[in-house]
Amino acid sequence: MDDSIVYHFDDASDFYAELDDVLQQRTCDTSEIANEITQTYLNLLINFQNDFLNTLVEVSYVMYKFIDSPVYTRYHLSIIRHLITTRAMTSSDLGELAVVYSLLLHAGREDQTVMKTIVQTSVSTQGANHFLKKLCDEIRYCVGGTRFTTILLMLTFEMCKVARLSKQDLGHISPAFIHYLLDIVESMSTDIDELLNYSAMRLILVFNEQFMMQRAMNSIDGEQESQNQILRVLKSKLGSSKTFSENLIFMLNRADDACVQMLILKLLYLIFTTEGLYEFFYTNDLCVLVDIVLRELCDLGDESDAEALRQTYLRVLNPMLVNTQLHYTPYKHQHIHRILCAMIAPRAYRPVNPTTQRLVQRIMEDWWADVCNEHVAPVVGLHLDKIQIGPDNVAVAIAADSPPKASSPIVSTPKSADSITILSEPASQTTAISNPKSLSKGDDADRGVLCA
Numbered sequence: 001m002d003d004s005i006v007y008h009f010d011d012a013s014d015f016y017a018e019l020d021d022v023l024q025q026r027t028c029d030t031s032e033i034a035n036e037i038t039q040t041y042l043n044l045l046i047n048f049q050n051d052f053l054n055t056l057v058e059v060s061y062v063m064y065k066f067i068d069s070p071v072y073t074r075y076h077l078s079i080i081r082h083l084i085t086t087r088a089m090t091s092s093d094l095g096e097l098a099v100v101y102s103l104l105l106h107a108g109r110e111d112q113t114v115m116k117t118i119v120q121t122s123v124s125t126q127g128a129n130h131f132l133k134k135l136c137d138e139i140r141y142c143v144g145g146t147r148f149t150t151i152l153l154m155l156t157f158e159m160c161k162v163a164r165l166s167k168q169d170l171g172h173i174s175p176a177f178i179h180y181l182l183d184i185v186e187s188m189s190t191d192i193d194e195l196l197n198y199s200a201m202r203l204i205l206v207f208n209e210q211f212m213m214q215r216a217m218n219s220i221d222g223e224q225e226s227q228n229q230i231l232r233v234l235k236s237k238l239g240s241s242k243t244f245s246e247n248l249i250f251m252l253n254r255a256d257d258a259c260v261q262m263l264i265l266k267l268l269y270l271i272f273t274t275e276g277l278y279e280f281f282y283t284n285d286l287c288v289l290v291d292i293v294l295r296e297l298c299d300l301g302d303e304s305d306a307e308a309l310r311q312t313y314l315r316v317l318n319p320m321l322v323n324t325q326l327h328y329t330p331y332k333h334q335h336i337h338r339i340l341c342a343m344i345a346p347r348a349y350r351p352v353n354p355t356t357q358r359l360v361q362r363i364m365e366d367w368w369a370d371v372c373n374e375h376v377a378p379v380v381g382l383h384l385d386k387i388q389i390g391p392d393n394v395a396v397a398i399a400a401d402s403p404p405k406a407s408s409p410i411v412s413t414p415k416s417a418d419s420i421t422i423l424s425e426p427a428s429q430t431t432a433i434s435n436p437k438s439l440s441k442g443d444d445a446d447r448g449v450l451c452a
């Protein structure tokens with residue numbers, strides 16, 4: 001943008017026409033020219049954002065206008081690296097950063113390769129991500145208003161989704177920072193605009209995932225286990241995080257993104273298996289959560305991704321029924337039992353997934369047998385002749401003098417601790433997270449999948 005030219009636009013159409021001219025008026029055959037065009041385009045946005053970019057729709061429109069241009073399509077990686085090194089990591093001007101961060105956010109969401117480039121460009125030779133630290137500092141010190149903070153939260157979330165943070169990076173996620181994020185959630189409980197609230201929620205979820213991956217890597221390397229700061233802070237805020245707990249359930253109820261669902265389920269699993277957090281949710285909220293889990297167990301399809309998600313729901317259901325207030329407060333016991341039996345009953349048109357079968361059997365033993373004091377019926381198919389249908393069409397074991405054979409999967413499964421397994425795309429390897437409280441009686445070599 002030529003500083004000697006004074007721009008004046010009568011309306012938005014003139015402004016958008018000028019943006020089109022910037023993208024089309026020069027032949028772009030080198031990365032240097034592409035960077036110059038980018039700078040001119042961004043300077044127009046920076047100088048006139050208060051006039052023509054007052055809504056998220058308007059911001060998205062001008063960002064995708066640039067992302068869809070031939071200039072960006074041909075030189076996008078060079079442009080992104082140039083923006084990171086010359087503007088994003090060095091500037092402290094909030095007006096400039098609001099535009100630059102918005103472009104990085106939209107470009108990274110559009111193409112995961114771009115988001116990985118953002119992360120790689122901002123990592124030092126020592127492995128520390130200085131750009132991530134800058135973003136966290138800007139969030140923590142509240143350098144901008146609500147709109148700028150929302151952009152910061154969303155960009156940090158997208159970066160943490162595609163990369164495993166180093167120990168040094170995790171050091172920036174302090175208890176004070178997590179307290180601040182939770183305070184944002186609680187303070188926005190009555191705000192009509194949910195974007196800031198749920199952006200803070202998603203960032204907490206992905207931070208939890210990062211702590212889980214770090215713990216897994218420490219376990220593999222034989223190092224001392226690191227503390228999950230998310231769980232530590234949640235313990236200290238027990239009874240004072242009502243909005244966070246309610247929003248967590250609300251997000252799971254309406255989430256159509258399998259990645260976000262998996263992040264929520266992993267945090268729920270840790271809450272229900274961490275002593276001191278068993279009663280983090282109110283009983284009524286737990287009942288709502290049971291309804292959501294049952295719905296998802298029934299509605300998820302037969303694809304491999306859906307099956308992995310279904311298995312994660314089952315892993316969460318087990319400790320939720322055993323460790324929380326639901327242990328003492330009956331809620332839809334018969335209905336839960338019927339659904340579980342139906343999931344592993346043999347069907348001619350669909351085989352029973354062996355991992356799903358083991359998880360259901362484990363719930364039958366830990367909850368139906370130990371908590372509800374009901375007989376466990378061998379409903380897997382080998383002993384259908386030894387099942388009778390009781391009240392409410394519930395399958396129960398028949399007389400004690402006709403026990404299942406020793407080979408019944410229900411009674412022959414060896415004991416071991418349950419685990420949730422994380423697939424870390426950046427690390428390109430699978431690592432296991434042990435259950436803090438051993439509940440299981442089944443061999444679980446299965447793997448839950450994190451959508452990165």
